[in-house]
Amino acid sequence: MSRARPARRRRVPALDPVTREIIRGALRAAQAHMEAVIERTAMSPFIREKNDYFAGILDARGRVVCGTMVPLFGNLMQIIFEQYAPDTMRPGDLYWYNDCYGSRGGVSHSPDMVFAAPVFHRGRLVAFSQTWGHFWDIGGMRAGSISPDATEIFHEGIIVPAVRIYREGVLNDEAFRIFLRNSRFPEILKGDIRAVLAGCQLGERRLLELFDRFGADTVLAAWALFEQQCRDTIRKTLESRIPDGSYESEDAVDGDGMSDRSFRVRMRLTKEGGRITLDTRASDDQARGPINFIMHPSVPKLIVGIYLLSGHPTILLNDGAQDAIDEVLVRPGSILQPHWPASLGNRAHTLARVQSNVLALLALATGGDVPAPNSVYNIYFLRGFDRARNEFFLCSDGVAVGYGARPFADGLDAIYYVAQKNYPAEFMEMVFPLRLRRYALHQDSGGPGRFRGGAGVIREIELTAEEAIVALRQDNILFPPAGVNGGHAGRPGSCVVNPGRPDERRLAPMSDGNGLRKGDVLRLSTSGGGGWGHPFDRPLERVRRDVVGGFVSVGAAREDYGVVVDESGTIDAAATEALRARPRGPVRMFHRNSYFGPPVAPLQ
């Protein structure tokens, strides 16, 4: 070793607001670059067309510095640290897992795989570049790995504990081959993993450039500040908007596909002396079917965080949001904290009710100043063997719903989720043995309101292969998204085979093993979002536009909105005035079938 030059005193550059902003921009750019590479190169329709992946930047302790605006993640690094101490990590390593129970809800169903690359700057571990993708098929009881029939985590594919899949740039080929051998579609799986890895490694490179430019001390000081800003903004907003008190809410998942019952999620939010507690322990016991959700305490905190940050676009959503709520109480054995080895594949159904509960609590605390809830997205799986092409096929098609109306705008029509895209008809017909016959907005599904809930969709396919098996996951039919502040609930969806034919039949919303033959038609209609504000307060022109655009029928305009209008958009002013002058009866904060909750004062 050569002797080092006499140490100069290291100057820590001041963390001025300019440097801070430049570092923030660089983080977002690095993240965007990681995402672009994943999206452009992945192979499964899930990642490449639907974009079911996320990229994030974490600090050396695994805290999120720059994440994604979805309330979906727990602590992503803890499970890795439990297996591999940070001081054993080296440049070129890459860590990997999908172990839901092992990560205590870090990821919440097995197809979601986490990859993380440590970033070393001058020998010091300074960060992790992390990517996350939903993989097409990782084994399990059915192609696609998720089935409403699953009752154990083992039915839902191979479980990867935290492993080091690369050591100093060298692939652990043995482990990798074991994993690939467990998939029905190894070529696609391999391509997806290559894409997600490339994203991770690019993130590492971009982060190193950032550290080279500003020095580790400056960058890390900026990160600490971003977290502080996120924390302060959320706490300050909470303080000013949520009065002290105790608020209670309840919502339910329709069913688990196994038992003839629904599953309630119950919450109580208590704010007292600057301390906020969320108690979910009164929620129902875990289910036999795959709707169990290992709710990491981060999840309700992130929902609150995203809601409160909606007016602060410069703030990065990060681990600062962990302080949104001081304590989240869960009960082991409940649907929000199931005992191993309960199945988890359709946990999104329960996550949707966690979100609707948190929004309801905020509605109670703020006098309705929140978005109305939305239904969980729908997915159908079409599986079979295509004799024309001589290969197995698997079509897993995510279908949009309507989002809840907001205090300032209508709900979003036809939305699946943040950042996730649909399969174009021309793509579907190029790749799968089916024909997309219809892809339309689901008329009258949006909850009526001064602001209308977003409309769900209708997606209708015809099978062109000889036969196939359909699995369906749909919810919010018994319990559609509630209306808020005088708005009405969204209207539910359905799934029908051969509508209008003698052999017409309805599919159970959580079911597998439904057979289809060539020429059969499957029509999936999805739920609309909840409305906001009383529908009689909706301006006539907006109702008129909804009718001519087909979002609302002539009948619903009269029944729900008190507007008499024909299909061409001509309004009968006198008749409308008479209808709207009818007494409204007591209007309450929430609506589903009828109003419930505290009363709402009429619009001034």
Add this chain to the structure above:
Amino acid sequence: MGYTVALDVGGTFTDVALVHEASGRLWVTKTPTTPHDVSAGFIAGIDKALRLAGVEAASLRHVLHGTTTATNAILEGKGAATGLLTTAGFRYVLEIGRHDIPRRANMFAWVKPARPVSPELIFEIGGRVTVEGEELEPLDEAGVRAAARRLREAGVNSIAVCFLHSYANPAHERRAHAVLLDEHPDCAVSLSSEVLPVFREFERSMGTVLNAYVQPLVAGYVARLVEQLRPRGITAPLSIMKSNGGVIGADVVRTQAIHTALSGPAAGVIGVRRIGEAAGFADLISVDVGGTSADVCLVRGGEAEVTVEGRVGAWPLHVPMIDIHTIGAGGGSIARVTDDGTLTVGPESAGAQPGPVCYGAGGEEPTVTDAHLVLGRIPSHLLGGEIPLDVERARRAIEERVAQPLGLPLAAAAHGILDIVNNNMVGALRLVSVERGYDPRDFVLVPFGGAGPLHGADLAALLAMRTVVVPRHPGVLSTFGLLGTEVRNDYARTSLQKPPDYDLGAVGAVYADLEGQARAWLAAEGVEPAGHRLTRLADLRYRHQGFELTVPWPEADLSVDALVARFHERHRQLYTYALADAPVEIVTLRVAAAGRVRRFTLPSLDRRGAAAAQHPRRRVYFAGVGWKACPCIDRERLGVGAVVTGPAIVEQPDTTTVVPPGHRATVDRVGNLVIRAGARRPRGPRYQ
């Protein structure tokens, strides 16, 4: 021998360049843009240039034009009432789009942008074609007829037609076209199989709808120009710049209106290409900084990169366009301190009205221009003294709204504004270089537009780029692009070929067909067959991938090995890896057609050497150096070979160039100012 005139209409000024084709002699001028009717300023500009050169209108042989009519119509939502015919079952193709909330958006706050066509003007038409192009159900002609009548009665005269799989078989769309004209003779029809014959129905529908949406405006505008040229005795053909960097005749614009979406910026990039040629550089990155935005583009081997996945405003626009990345960063970008103590600059802009604080026209929020002024980087008047600037007012605005809230000294606050806007631009520069697999250090930076040369040297330093070329006329570069352009059109058709049995016979047939169209078009544009340049390209992907990469396929025998090798290499360059053992699919075949119709050489500068050493001095602030008295040199007095040692400010009516400490600038043969960092190599990050 005659003359060619080129006009680029900007937000404030219309730039005009007139060239004598034989000698290359050039006249440059500008007139105010007339926003209410742009053609008035256009005609005034031609008159002014002709007067300046003492040339008769009749001796004009070509009129070339870059226009923002299409872009503005889309961005401002002011296109024509448009109807859409779609396949039965798909009336909501635009409303549904790709059913996502954007990745960066807040799910509770995001509002969907209003579609250019609302559902009541979208008509479902029976008839179905398979993915292979076979007819499954015949076209419902009665349905087309009924839709045409409804649209005619509603006064909708521009109609887009986009049927499923029409890229594989356009017969239904063509038949619908005929029926529409039969029933509604005054309507203009845009067919998706002509505008964008590539799969993915939302993006294709949107491209076709946008074409229909801007078509009447663009066609009307072009017709008005032609109308006003004729009475002046100007019979020269009018050509319009397209987004892909080529020009098309005024009559073709009618059917390809959407191809002018990036007309103006594309002209700028072609201008940069010409500057590079003259200065001996083929690998360039251009940055055009105006009042509200900066356009960044990479030119490699003398060719601008082209994308087929562009956007205009909120919409995807997948027609071939020069890959120009635009960000909201310019002289008018507003600097603000948020409640949480974050300093942001842009994308909001003070625009031309009220403009920066220093214009004294009512602007109160400090802008990038104000920061330049306070730091002494621009003179206290613009356009050679025509517009005086209020330094004191700018200083006060930055002091009160930025320096005090952040607890920074004034100069540091002003410089912070520049640092942030520079870094925003660096983000865009990296996007077109690093993120496309290119190392910016291998490129020369060409800053232009009114504010580009103020930032050029700093941007280059941030990316460790060694050379900056500031064109002689940075404000009117787009007109040079117009003068030096070619006619250019792109032809594409989706034709999925899977390994191992690529049907090269079918590929050859598609290419032959596309080339036939291309040659016919070039001939119609007046290009001699000897001047036709056709380039074959193909979009490839690994099996199961969802995005393709476009690579050239020059091999006459359609050698797949060479093509696939090229694809692997490009994949590695862009995405860091290639999958040597994965099957490769050919998805879309393309032919790029170009032909040069005229030649324009940048005139040499006829002055030599530097002017006298006595220059006025001004105190200018540089980071790490502080205030320093700098010479302010009049660019008009710098001849070929002149050397300017930084720190120095070089002034000219249309821009100001900053030569920072440690940099040297020399004037080349055609008058470009070539700035290089001094003896010390600029230090910077490595790009892999």
